Amino acid sequence: MEEFYTMHEFNEAVAVIRRHADMQPRVGMILGSGLNALAEAVEDATVIPFADIPHFPISTVEGHSGRLILGLLEGVPVVVMQGRAHYYEGYSMGRVGLPVRVMRLLGCELLIVTNAAGGLNMTYRAGDVMIIRDHINLIGMAGLNPLRGPNLAEFGPRFPSMNDAYDPALRRLAQEIALEAAIPAHLGVYICLAGPSFETVADVRFLRLIGADAVGMSTVPEVITARHSGMRVLGLSGISNTLVGEEGAPPPNHEEVLAAGRVLTPRLETIIRGVLHRL
């Protein structure tokens, strides 16, 4: 089913959120698989189930709770998506990107997005953080772009640039904080596949060959949507497993993704708190 949203639908979602929470968030955050705990740290929190917000996609995946949380983190007004929906769940790309536009309309100028990702770079270990330097929109090259359909000029231009999609100053800030806190962190390229099947051994070799350091099934649609509307973006991948690309190597599984989340959550929390603190 084709789903192209109009301003009317975005505004319906905004109106319901504003009815619950009388605040203007500056920063939007999307927390990925197994990385949801940071949402619990939000102070003066207003919690809205996604199911209560018109048009919001609802995640069906274990490890993704579906709640929108507005409040303060490090004194900064934030709106946090605890859990996200993915294309592989059956939502259109436009619907996956919808919450980002709602965040923009609520007043957010900055998006912090986290995900769990498989490490392709041979130097990465499970539990490491990758600060996203850039992405490869493989899923978009296959025709799946959240901006497909009529352009809404209220948000941005028909042909938005994706140069420096991941804000260089925010990247540097995240690197500084990771270094100070002795968190193993890399700067790397994220590649988005549709999923939900994991990669074959040949896929892994291909993805490495074309310059990707980590692979996942999210983030790129949300980042494109955010950049279209001029939001600055910080992207953080938690490396939940490594992909060897050799026959006979153990396959990734969702349980190890969630288990790595327990190591990664405090690391990502430290970086995110540090960034918010120094904004």
Ligand code: HPA
């Ligand atoms: N592949 C794709 N997506 C992922 C992986 C992986 O190995 N780990 C976490 N998300």
